[in-house]
Amino acid sequence: MRAVNKHARIITAATKVFAKKGFFTARISDIAKEAKIADGTIYLYFDNKNDILISVFEEEITKLIELVHNDLKKEDNPRKMLGIFATRHLTAMKKNKYFAEVVQSELRQTHKVVKEYRNTTFLAYIDIVADIIHQGQEQGVFRQEIIPDLAKRAFFGALDEVSRVWNISLETHYTVEEASQQILLTFLTGLETPQSKKTL
Amino acid sequence: MRAVNKHARIITAATKVFAKKGFFTARISDIAKEAKIADGTIYLYFDNKNDILISVFEEEITKLIELVHNDLKKEDNPRKMLGIFATRHLTAMKKNKYFAEVVQSELRQTHKVVKEYRNTTFLAYIDIVADIIHQGQEQGVFRQEIIPDLAKRAFFGALDEVSRVWNISLETHYTVEEASQQILLTFLTGLETPQSKKTL
Amino acid sequence: MRAVNKHARIITAATKVFAKKGFFTARISDIAKEAKIADGTIYLYFDNKNDILISVFEEEITKLIELVHNDLKKEDNPRKMLGIFATRHLTAMKKNKYFAEVVQSELRQTHKVVKEYRNTTFLAYIDIVADIIHQGQEQGVFRQEIIPDLAKRAFFGALDEVSRVWNISLETHYTVEEASQQILLTFLTGLETPQSKKTL
Amino acid sequence: MRAVNKHARIITAATKVFAKKGFFTARISDIAKEAKIADGTIYLYFDNKNDILISVFEEEITKLIELVHNDLKKEDNPRKMLGIFATRHLTAMKKNKYFAEVVQSELRQTHKVVKEYRNTTFLAYIDIVADIIHQGQEQGVFRQEIIPDLAKRAFFGALDEVSRVWNISLETHYTVEEASQQILLTFLTGLETPQSKKTL
DNA sequence: CATGAATGAGGATTCATTCAT
DNA sequence: CATGAATGAATCCTCATTCAT
Numbered sequence: 001m002r003a004v005n006k007h008a009r010i011i012t013a014a015t016k017v018f019a020k021k022g023f024f025t026a027r028i029s030d031i032a033k034e035a036k037i038a039d040g041t042i043y044l045y046f047d048n049k050n051d052i053l054i055s056v057f058e059e060e061i062t063k064l065i066e067l068v069h070n071d072l073k074k075e076d077n078p079r080k081m082l083g084i085f086a087t088r089h090l091t092a093m094k095k096n097k098y099f100a101e102v103v104q105s106e107l108r109q110t111h112k113v114v115k116e117y118r119n120t121t122f123l124a125y126i127d128i129v130a131d132i133i134h135q136g137q138e139q140g141v142f143r144q145e146i147i148p149d150l151a152k153r154a155f156f157g158a159l160d161e162v163s164r165v166w167n168i169s170l171e172t173h174y175t176v177e178e179a180s181q182q183i184l185l186t187f188l189t190g191l192e193t194p195q196s197k198k199t200l
Numbered sequence: 201m202r203a204v205n206k207h208a209r210i211i212t213a214a215t216k217v218f219a220k221k222g223f224f225t226a227r228i229s230d231i232a233k234e235a236k237i238a239d240g241t242i243y244l245y246f247d248n249k250n251d252i253l254i255s256v257f258e259e260e261i262t263k264l265i266e267l268v269h270n271d272l273k274k275e276d277n278p279r280k281m282l283g284i285f286a287t288r289h290l291t292a293m294k295k296n297k298y299f300a301e302v303v304q305s306e307l308r309q310t311h312k313v314v315k316e317y318r319n320t321t322f323l324a325y326i327d328i329v330a331d332i333i334h335q336g337q338e339q340g341v342f343r344q345e346i347i348p349d350l351a352k353r354a355f356f357g358a359l360d361e362v363s364r365v366w367n368i369s370l371e372t373h374y375t376v377e378e379a380s381q382q383i384l385l386t387f388l389t390g391l392e393t394p395q396s397k398k399t400l
Numbered sequence: 401m402r403a404v405n406k407h408a409r410i411i412t413a414a415t416k417v418f419a420k421k422g423f424f425t426a427r428i429s430d431i432a433k434e435a436k437i438a439d440g441t442i443y444l445y446f447d448n449k450n451d452i453l454i455s456v457f458e459e460e461i462t463k464l465i466e467l468v469h470n471d472l473k474k475e476d477n478p479r480k481m482l483g484i485f486a487t488r489h490l491t492a493m494k495k496n497k498y499f500a501e502v503v504q505s506e507l508r509q510t511h512k513v514v515k516e517y518r519n520t521t522f523l524a525y526i527d528i529v530a531d532i533i534h535q536g537q538e539q540g541v542f543r544q545e546i547i548p549d550l551a552k553r554a555f556f557g558a559l560d561e562v563s564r565v566w567n568i569s570l571e572t573h574y575t576v577e578e579a580s581q582q583i584l585l586t587f588l589t590g591l592e593t594p595q596s597k598k599t600l
Numbered sequence: 601m602r603a604v605n606k607h608a609r610i611i612t613a614a615t616k617v618f619a620k621k622g623f624f625t626a627r628i629s630d631i632a633k634e635a636k637i638a639d640g641t642i643y644l645y646f647d648n649k650n651d652i653l654i655s656v657f658e659e660e661i662t663k664l665i666e667l668v669h670n671d672l673k674k675e676d677n678p679r680k681m682l683g684i685f686a687t688r689h690l691t692a693m694k695k696n697k698y699f700a701e702v703v704q705s706e707l708r709q710t711h712k713v714v715k716e717y718r719n720t721t722f723l724a725y726i727d728i729v730a731d732i733i734h735q736g737q738e739q740g741v742f743r744q745e746i747i748p749d750l751a752k753r754a755f756f757g758a759l760d761e762v763s764r765v766w767n768i769s770l771e772t773h774y775t776v777e778e779a780s781q782q783i784l785l786t787f788l789t790g791l792e793t794p795q796s797k798k799t800l
Numbered sequence: 801c802a803t804g805a806a807t808g809a810g811g812a813t814t815c816a817t818t819c820a821t
Numbered sequence: 822c823a824t825g826a827a828t829g830a831a832t833c834c835t836c837a838t839t840c841a842t
Contacts, residue, residue: 006805024224028833038807043834079392108305108364133391142391150362150374150382151391157361158354164308165353174350182350190390191333191342191351192279206822228816238824240818249816406826424624428812438828443813479792505708508764533791542791550774550782551791553765554758561757562750564708574750582750590790591733591742591751592679606801628837638803640839649837 007045009035011059014052019098019167023053023106053106054117060099061121064092068128078136079188085129086159086180093163094176104164126156158183207245209235211259214252219298219367223253223306253306260299261321264292268328278336279388285329286359286380293363294376304364326356358383407445409435411459414452419498419567423453423506453506454517460499461521464492468528478536479588485529486559486580493563494576504564526556558583607645609635611659614652619698623653623706653706660699661721664692668728678736679788685729686759686780693763694776704764726756758783 013035017026028049032039046052068088075081093100107122129152136142162179174182213234217226228249232239246252268288275281293300330352336342362379374382413435417426428449432439446452468488475481493500507522529552536542562579574582613635617626628649632639646652668688675681693700729752736742762779774782 027831039833040808040835041806044805049833082391105305105308108308136391141393143385143393145382145385146391147374147378147382150379151386153361153365154358154383154386157357157359157364159357161353161357161360162350164357174347178347179350182345182347183354185343185345186351186354186387186390188390188392190386190388191282191336191346192388193341193343227814232825239816240825241823243817244822427810432829439812440814440829441827444826449812482791505705508705508708536791541793543785543793545782545785546791547774547778547782550762550779551786553761554783554786557757557759557761557764558754559757561753561760564757565753574747578747579750582745582747583754585743585745586751586754586787586790588790588792590786590788591682591736591746592788593741593743627835632804639837640804641802643838644801 006035006037006041009037010042010045010052011056015056015060015096015098015102018053018056018106019101023049050117053102056099056102057107057119058121060096061103061125064088065121065125065128067092068125072128072132076135078132078139078141079184081132081135082129082155082187083180083184085132086155086183087176089159090163090176090180094166097167100163101167104160104167126152129155155183155187158187206235206237206241209237210242210245210252211256215256215260215296215298215302218253218256218306219301223249253302256299256302257319258321260296261325264288265321265325265328267292268325272328272332276335278332278339278341279384281332281335282329282355282387283380283384285332286355286383287376289359290363290376290380294366297367300363301367304360304367326352329355355383355387358387406435406437406441409437410442410445410452411456415456415460415496415498415502418453418456418506419501423449450517453502456499456502457507457519458521460496461503461525464488465521465525465528467492468525472528472532476535478532478539478541479584481532481535482529482555482587483580483584485532486555486583487576489559490563490576490580494566497567500563501567504560504567526552529555555583555587558587606635606637606641609637610642610645610652611656615656615660615696615698615702618653618656618706619701623649653702656699656702657719658721660696661725664688665721665725665728667692668725672728672732676735678732678739678741679784681732681735682729682755682787683780683784685732686755686783687776689759690763690776690780694766697767700763701767704760704767726752729755755783755787758787 010031014026014031017030017034020026021030028042029039031052032042035042042052046055068085071084071088072081075084093103107119130148133142133146133148133151133155137144137146137148162174162183166173210231214226214231217230217234220226221230228242229239231252232242235242242252246255268285271284271288272281275284293303330348333342333346333348333351333355337344337346337348362374362383366373410431414426414431417430417434420426421430428442429439431452432442435442442452446455468485471484471488472481475484493503507519530548533542533546533548533551533555537544537546537548562574562583566573610631614626614631617630617634620626621630628642629639631652632642635642642652646655668685671684671688672681675684693703730748733742733746733748733751733755737744737746737748762774762783766773
């Protein structure tokens, strides 16, 4: 091997290019140029364009899962655990805007890109939220009426849509702290004011 | 199919085809076949493929906005108004799976597809949520700390992600009522149990 | 349809190009240029490059079979029938050098080009020879020891190899009459001189 | 495989691979794998892919020529000499099916593959037949009307086409003895029955 | 001598778009 | 207005060849 880390360089380059142009508009030669290698070299490391997209997901999400799992080990208060997930997710998305873009737009159509791809790693990722909620219910701090499988979607969807704004230059950009605090506030205690609840 | 005008038939056909195959994978000839017209005829009604995608959005979202606005006119309780938005949105997404798919996946990359397209109609749609929240704050029923522009994203993201599952056959399919009720419960009163709140 | 006979024009052009460059070296754009159409137009008439090669065979051989069959109908002397086949074959090969080249070189590897293609039309063509020989045996003019299925190969091989020289500029070019007369002389009465036979 | 030299191993491997896949479809890496060496090693022994094909011919045909020449030295009856050529050729083709395939299909397009290559070795090979026929004419056992340069093609073509069937699994497979005997019978004494000749 | 990672030119095929009918 | 045959630009991927190790 003449140069090291070709695989990693391709992943990084692809993430960037997919984010900028989108999967379909991105050309293999764009990725190769970004990674400063020849077009053909890409095919020494990946089967085809789809394979690159899937690998971008898998590798980054796997890293994120490990990171989050590590942080959650030290905590058993479900409220704080949700906070950790939110902060970690938003930080990751803000840090790697390219990957964020890929998650937010390409993720949605991956199943159309690669019919066989079942995206189990991503499911494992959002199931962390379901687990936290379930744990909270067992500890009696989260309502029993909540369906964790539904709530995990709502929570992830909220985070995802909020972080999506960071990749669109149209709106005010909130900080990770603001966004994370607002989402937690909403999900934990609700939009309603305490006094209005009493009157219900 | 009724003898509707060609324009509408193309929109309907395109929505279906984009949903099934995705914007990039969909071919003009697929849309033409679905609409039972010749390929060239499409160009009498639309400038190009991008134009069709944008029109699909604009027309459907515009209809949805009108529908929601109409319903909201009769109501001024912000809690109930949020419920109306949620139910309307989820119902529309469940009813027109094709459009849902387009919103959920193609919408995300529209700004890459058509750089000039700024998607103001879609912004108007989710701004309905911001308006409701703002109204709630003025009436004193929603917390002042909530930033409407952030919360609107969280709320829409939650709805969107929950409804997205309906287009993936992997998970349990909840009803519109279940999903809407759960999301409202979460957003209005929070995940935490009343007793746990007291102890905070 | 704006211009007629695109199909035929592509076949003619492809025959020429395949003959000149060989199947693998020929580019689709060469064929398109030769046929004075756009590259993409070829795909309105043929599935792919292989399909063109097979079609070149099938169509020309089919024509040749009809021609030969027609001529043979009027004759029932097996010796003369062999002569008709030889003359027709050699004439066709000399007239359409391009097709001759394709038969002689590409035919041999067609089964490597298209695994599924079984080339039954070509088999039907050389089976004409087997039929003639068989008929000759029934009439008692051809030896019973001859195996028609083997002899058909020998006869066709002789014709084919002799006509192959016409496409190589290295050697003396015989006329169709010379070649046909020589091959018939050899196959009908043998190389040996009558007197030498008596001494055997 | 014995520890033979690399050159020979490449030739053997290439013969096999060319036979199976054809020259154009064969990849250098296929040959390298078959020869159990690295791709790059091939270029220490051959200039390029064409060079390998030519070498495959040259070396095998040269061997065959020597073999046939040796056998023919001991014989001066032209009839038996033709028999020796036929038997040797067919035996060689049946023994080395891979080489047979290469001769039968790739040989035909070699002049397109390598314009400069004039294939004189192959010409020397079939000229053996011309020489035998010429010798027969001088001895008065072969007809004077026969043109040796044409007859050599007919004879070789017959052998070639008959042996070609061995590489196609569609038809009855004759033994070398059957095939050789039939071809000799035909070429020496002709297809016609002795009695039919008298009546001519 | 041997390796095999890297190269990058080349080509079949697709499909949005045009326009003669 | 409608058609659909024709266009040809665009791109993924292959693979012969090179060369640093």
